[in-house]
Every structure is written in structure tokens, then in C-alpha cells.
Amino acid sequence: MTDTTRTAVRTEDVWKIFEHDGVTVEAVRGVTVRIDPGEFVVLAGPSGSGKTTLLNLFGGLHRPTRGRVWVDERDISNLSEHDLSRLRLERIGFVFQAYNLLPILTALENAEFSLLLRGVPADERQRRVRALFAKIGIGELEDRRPSKLSGGQQQRVAVARAVVGEPALVLADEPTANLDSVASGALLDMMTRLNEDLGTTFVFATHDPDLMARARRIIRLVDGAIAPDHRP
Amino acid sequence: MMTRLVLLMHLALRNLRRQARRSVLTALAMVLGLALLVFTRSLGDGAHETWIKAGVRLASGHVAVMNPDYLPRRAIENRLSGAAAQAALTALARPELAPLVETAAPRLELHALASSPRGAVPVVVYGVDPAVEPAFSQLDIRLVEGRTLTAADRLQAYVGVGLAQRLHLQLGDRLVLTTQGADSSIADQLVRVAGTFRSGLPEVDDGVVHIPLATAQAWVGVGNDVSSVAVLLHGSRETERVVRALATALGDDHRAVALPWQTTTPELDSAVKIDDYGNYVFHFVLLLIVALAIVNTILMAVLARTRELGILRALGLRRRDTATLVLFEGTLLTTVAGLIGALVGLAVTFGIFRHGLDFSSFYSGEMTAAGAIIEPVMIPEFRLDHMLQNVAWIVIIGVVASLYPAWRATRIEIAEAMKFEG
Numbered sequence: 001m002t003d004t005t006r007t008a009v010r011t012e013d014v015w016k017i018f019e020h021d022g023v024t025v026e027a028v029r030g031v032t033v034r035i036d037p038g039e040f041v042v043l044a045g046p047s048g049s050g051k052t053t054l055l056n057l058f059g060g061l062h063r064p065t066r067g068r069v070w071v072d073e074r075d076i077s078n079l080s081e082h083d084l085s086r087l088r089l090e091r092i093g094f095v096f097q098a099y100n101l102l103p104i105l106t107a108l109e110n111a112e113f114s115l116l117l118r119g120v121p122a123d124e125r126q127r128r129v130r131a132l133f134a135k136i137g138i139g140e141l142e143d144r145r146p147s148k149l150s151g152g153q154q155q156r157v158a159v160a161r162a163v164v165g166e167p168a169l170v171l172a173d174e175p176t177a178n179l180d181s182v183a184s185g186a187l188l189d190m191m192t193r194l195n196e197d198l199g200t201t202f203v204f205a206t207h208d209p210d211l212m213a214r215a216r217r218i219i220r221l222v223d224g225a226i227a228p229d230h231r232p
Numbered sequence: 233m234m235t236r237l238v239l240l241m242h243l244a245l246r247n248l249r250r251q252a253r254r255s256v257l258t259a260l261a262m263v264l265g266l267a268l269l270v271f272t273r274s275l276g277d278g279a280h281e282t283w284i285k286a287g288v289r290l291a292s293g294h295v296a297v298m299n300p301d302y303l304p305r306r307a308i309e310n311r312l313s314g315a316a317a318q319a320a321l322t323a324l325a326r327p328e329l330a331p332l333v334e335t336a337a338p339r340l341e342l343h344a345l346a347s348s349p350r351g352a353v354p355v356v357v358y359g360v361d362p363a364v365e366p367a368f369s370q371l372d373i374r375l376v377e378g379r380t381l382t383a384a385d386r387l388q389a390y391v392g393v394g395l396a397q398r399l400h401l402q403l404g405d406r407l408v409l410t411t412q413g414a415d416s417s418i419a420d421q422l423v424r425v426a427g428t429f430r431s432g433l434p435e436v437d438d439g440v441v442h443i444p445l446a447t448a449q450a451w452v453g454v455g456n457d458v459s460s461v462a463v464l465l466h467g468s469r470e471t472e473r474v475v476r477a478l479a480t481a482l483g484d485d486h487r488a489v490a491l492p493w494q495t496t497t498p499e500l501d502s503a504v505k506i507d508d509y510g511n512y513v514f515h516f517v518l519l520l521i522v523a524l525a526i527v528n529t530i531l532m533a534v535l536a537r538t539r540e541l542g543i544l545r546a547l548g549l550r551r552r553d554t555a556t557l558v559l560f561e562g563t564l565l566t567t568v569a570g571l572i573g574a575l576v577g578l579a580v581t582f583g584i585f586r587h588g589l590d591f592s593s594f595y596s597g598e599m600t601a602a603g604a605i606i607e608p609v610m611i612p613e614f615r616l617d618h619m620l621q622n623v624a625w626i627v628i629i630g631v632v633a634s635l636y637p638a639w640r641a642t643r644i645e646i647a648e649a650m651k652f653e654g
Contacts, residue, residue: 061546061647081551089548096650100543104246117548119235161547 008201010034014067027053029224045221051205072168093162095172099154101146108142152183244560258529262569265522270577278613292496293462314456316488323481341459344411348399359448378427388426394438421451526633542649551642558638566630
């Protein structure tokens with residue numbers, strides 16, 4: 001029976017196999033999973049379990065070797081590079097472990113970047129970013145370059161950049177890995193609030209216990225596959 | 233679309249500013265390269281202009297109006313009618329052409345035998361208008377002894393110093409010129425040496441005689457016909473324009489054509505082209521070095537920003553956007569550096585060296601090439617078209633040199649770029 005319920009992201013028997021110098025690595029092996037809109041989900045597992053690769057498959061940063069991936073009910077498995085770029089721009093937000101803000105832009109410019117690419121007028125962009133900055137407590141930092149921000153502040157800007165376009169899905173890879181416990185806690189509070197207030201779907205790849213403790217669902221991965229005792 | 237391009241331009245500018253030291257150093261290489269290009273090209277243009285003018289002064293001018301069959305035998309039967317010569321002179325005096333013309337000299341060129349009691353040698357006799365010839369050939373300033381021809385002269389001759397020596401001629405000595413007349417009969421003309429000149433060109437000094445035009449016309453019986461009307465222009469670049477205007481003015485006269493100096497003095501044209509070719513090779517090497525500097529800088533910038541370009545892609549920038557970004561950076565850098573380089577080049581060339589670069593200390597006597605005396609002082613010439621070409625070349629090279637780094641930027645895999653520790 002076909003499930004017609006809308007999902008934020010789902011996969012069907014998705015595989016990702018890398019080959020380097022004749023060595024084959026099955027990073028993701030036959031994962032079938034669905035994540036509904038508004039979920040706050042953690043992909044957990046030891047290093048090398050395929051968390052990041054699966055997250056990259058969700059975000060169209062990797063193409064599946066086999067199987068299919070849908071984002072917002074759109075099959076992205078065979079999308080062109082151009083369409084994938086458009087999808088990432090309009091439907092997906094990314095938060096990276098190393099913040100990855102653009103050093104040449106201010107906090108506000110970083111956060112409004114995807115809106116700018118989408119052609120949102122300047123007034124509207126700035127109104128939305130400022131409202132979000134105020135909500136997450138970095139309103140006074142909008143003119144600072146990343147080099148003038150702490151790690152926690154940079155990651156907040158990165159989260160703002162990810163959610164400001166109201167994407168179907170925010171993918172966060174080890175977002176708290178470089179933060180101390182205070183900054184990490186504040187960031188998690190903020191993301192939890194955004195999830196609750198805005199209904200943004202968050203999918204994390206992490207082994208941070210604090211983050212896992214806040215997750216409403218944990219998908220455990222072992223050797224690239226969903227752990228046998230786990231029912232996603 | 234426009235928003236995206238503006239954004240990319242904005243990012244390119246900021247990236248260049250972020251790597252200010254690297255950008256400035258690369259720009260400096262380009263500024264120096266272009267300044268050198270402007271300097272050498274201006275000097276080359278000036279030297280060529282001087283060279284061409286020196287060559288055509290002693291030949292047929294920048295433009296020569298003559299019988300279409302006159303070249304290459306230069307036989308008297310293929311002369312230009314007096315009416316056609318007058319039509320050409322009238323056309324050259326018109327307001328649209330007059331400002332371009334330095335002088336125009338009707339000439340009757342005759343191949344003759346010059347005899348004195350001490351011997352006989354073949355010569356080229358030019359029947360010239362004493363009123364305009366000095367301004368044309370400038371042989372008056374090359375006077376060695378005696379005087380130049382005047383309008384009152386009839387049987388006087390102005391001869392090359394080498395010829396005078398070969399025939400042991402002194403001022404006032406008689407010289408018999410023998411040639412074939414218009415009616416194919418042998419005609420003699422007795423003249424006296426009024427003065428001698430040294431042009432510096434052996435073939436001129438040893439074998440050229442100037443006599444009054446009217447005397448030459450009467451001698452060979454051609455009425456008021458001439459061999460050609462030689463036109464000296466202020467600049468060789470106006471040659472084509474004057475040739476076209478004269479062709480129109482000469483209309484249906486099929487016995488008269490206006491020919492550019494490249495046709496009447498092909499050896500000079502070839503020499504200039506060969507010299508140009510050498511300059512092109514030098515300029516090519518210069519621009520290649522500039523291109524390598526750009527490739528290096530932009531490629532380094534791309535490789536160092538692998539992670540950043542990956543982020544941009546993850547945020548929704550397309551592959552072609554990253555290529556455009558890199559192209560913008562290369563183009564911006566080269567355009568700004570190109571404009572500054574052009575200004576620096578102009579300032580150095582026409583500020584410091586406007587009176588020319590003097591190589592006379594390297595000269596021993598006259599240096600000649602392709603029938604022209606090479607002046608020891610090279611005076612730069614400003615040519616707007618060449619200046620625009622120089623800047624255009626730098627910009628084109630900037631774009632071309634950025635293509636490879638731009639292509640590399642499009643090859644970045646986002647997930648791999650995220651692992652990059654730039």
C-alpha cells in the first residue's frame with residue numbers, strides 16, 4: 001500500500017558506495033527511512049556509521065548509488081545539478097560542524113544569503129533576518145564579520161542562515177561538536193524553539209548525548225545500515 | 233538573474249579585497265606588464281612612423297599619384313598627364329584633405345647617364361619643384377656644399393655628394409645628363425652643379441640628381457606631364473583615407489591612380505612588418521607572463537577557498553555561478569590593473585620620455601634600413617587604437633587566464649569540499 005502522507009524526507013533502499021583506488025566502501029547500505037514535517041530527528045551512531053553520508057544524501061550533496069531519496073515528496077535521486085542547486089536553495093538548510101560562514105560577509109549578509117539568491121527584496125530579507133536574529137539573541141551582532149564572533153555566535157548565525165528561508169528540511173552535521181557545553185546548550189535551546197515555533201524539520205547527524213536527549217526520534221546507524229533493533 | 237550577477241560581482245570584489253596583498257601583488261605585475269607594453273608599443277609606433285616618413289621622403293611619399301603602368305619599370309611613356317597631376321593637387325588642397333597633407337610634390341623621374349670629363353655613371357634624375365621639394369625630401373638640410381635649387385634656377389643641379397666625388401665634380405662644374413626622350417630619341421641636358429647633399433643613403437648620395445622640373449620636362453619633351461605627384465602626409469595612418477579621396481577625385485581617369493606607400497615602396501613596408509612581427513613576439517611573451525601571473529593568483533585563490541566554494545554550492549549556488557564568480561574576480565583584477573597600467577604607461581612614456589629615447593651613443597654614422605635613415609632618437613607616439621587594444625588584450629587575457637581556475641571551481645564536490653581544511 002502506498003503511503004500518501006507528506007514527508008519532509010524519505011529514502012527507499014538507498015545505498016552509497018564509494019570507490020577509491022580500487023577500494024570499495026559501502027558507506028550507506030539499503031537505508032529506508034521517512035521523516036515527517038516538523039520532526040526533530042537525530043541520526044546517531046559511531047564514527048564511520050554513515051551518518052554524514054546519509055545526511056548528505058538527504059541534502060543532495062551525494063547522489064545515491066542505488067535506491068531513491070525524496071525531499072518534500074520530490075524524487076531527488078536523478079535530479080540535474082542545476083535542479084539540485086535550486087532544491088538546496090529553496091527547500092533545504094544546512095548547518096555544518098565548522099560553522100562555515102562566508103568570512104567576507106557580515107553576520108546579517110551571511111544569514112540573508114539564500115534569500116538574496118532567491119531574489120527576495122532587500123527590505124524583506126533584512127526584516128526576516130533581523131526578526132530571526134532577535135529571536136535567537138544575536139540582534140546586536142548583525143554587522144560583525146565571522147572572525148569577530150565566538151564559535152557559539154557563529155553557529156547561531158549559521159542556524160539563522162539555514163532556517164531563514166523556511167526550508168522543508170534543516171540538515172545539521174555535528175552542529176555542537178566545536179562548541180563548549182554552555183554554547184552548545186544555548187544553541188540546542190534555540191533550535192528546539194525554532195522547531196516548536198516555526199515547525200522547521202531538523203535532522204541531525206551527531207553523537208552528542210545532549211542533542212540525542214532532546215531528539216524526539218533517534219535513528220541509529222551501524223556500518224551504514226539502520227541498527228537491526230531499531231524501527232525508524 | 234541580475235540580482236545573482238550583482239551578488240557574484242559583490243562577492244568577487246570582497247574576495248579580492250580580502251586577499252588584498254595577493255591581489256595587489258598580482259595587479260602590480262599586470263600594471264608593470266601593461267605599462268611596459270604601452271611604453272614599448274608607443275616607442276615602436278613612433279619609431280615606425282619616423283622610419284616610414286624618412287623612407288617615403290626619399291621615395292614616392294605616403295601616397296603617389298601616377299600612371300597605373302608606371303610601376304615597376306618607371307618608364308617615361310607611362311607618365312602622368314599634367315591634367316591628372318593638377319587634378320590631384322587641386323583635390324589635396326580641399327579643406328577635407330589639406331589638414332592631412334604636409335606637402336605634395338610633382339616630380340619627373342628619369343633614368344639617365346651622368347657624364348663629366350672624368351667619367352659617366354647611371355643616375356636617377358628628379359625634376360623637382362624647388363618651391364616644395366625641400367619640405368618634402370628635406371635634402372636642403374643635408375646640404376654639404378653650395379646651395380639648394382631655387383625657383384629661379386633653370387640649368388642648375390643639386391647632386392649627391394657621392395656622385396660628385398665619383399665624377400670629380402666641383403661647384404659650378406658642368407654635368408651632361410643623357411636619357412631617352414618622350415619621342416624615344418636620345419636627349420642630352422647640360423646642367424651645372426649648384427650644390428651637393430649627403431642624405432646618408434649610399435644609393436641616393438651616389439646616384440641622384442635634382443634639377444628644376446621645368447628643365448626636366450623640356451629636356452625630354454613631355455610638356456607639363458610628370459612621373460608622379462608624391463604626397464607627404466602628417467601621419468602614415470591617414471594614407472588609406474587620402475588614397476580613397478584621391479581615387480574619387482581622379483574619377484574616371486584610368487591613366488591615373490593613387491597608390492599607398494606600401495605599394496610604391498614595398499621593401500619599406502616589408503621591413504616595418506618584420507619589425508612589427510618582432511614586437512608582437514615580445515608582446516606575446518610579455519602578455520603570457522602576465523597571464524601566468526593571473527592563472528597562478530586566481531587558481532591559488534580557488535584552491536584555498538575550496539571549502540568556501542563548497543559552502544556556496546551547498547547554499548544553492550549553481551556550478552556556473554561559481555565559475556562566474558571566479559571569472560569576475562579575474563576580470564575585475566585585470567580590468568583595474570589594466571587601466572592603472574595604461575595610465576602608468578602613458579605617464580612614463582609621455583611624461584618622462586616624451587622627447588624620445590636617444591640611442592645616438594650606440595650609432596656610428598648613419599644607420600639605414602629599407603631605403604630609410606633610422607633616426608637615433610625614438611620618439612613615442614600615442615595611438616588611441618593601440619592603447620584600447622592594449623587594455624582589451626589585458627582584459628581578454630584576464631578572462632582567458634581565469635577560465636581554467638573557473639573550470640576547477642565548477643569541479644568542486646560539495647561534500648568533499650566540506651572536509652577541506654583551507
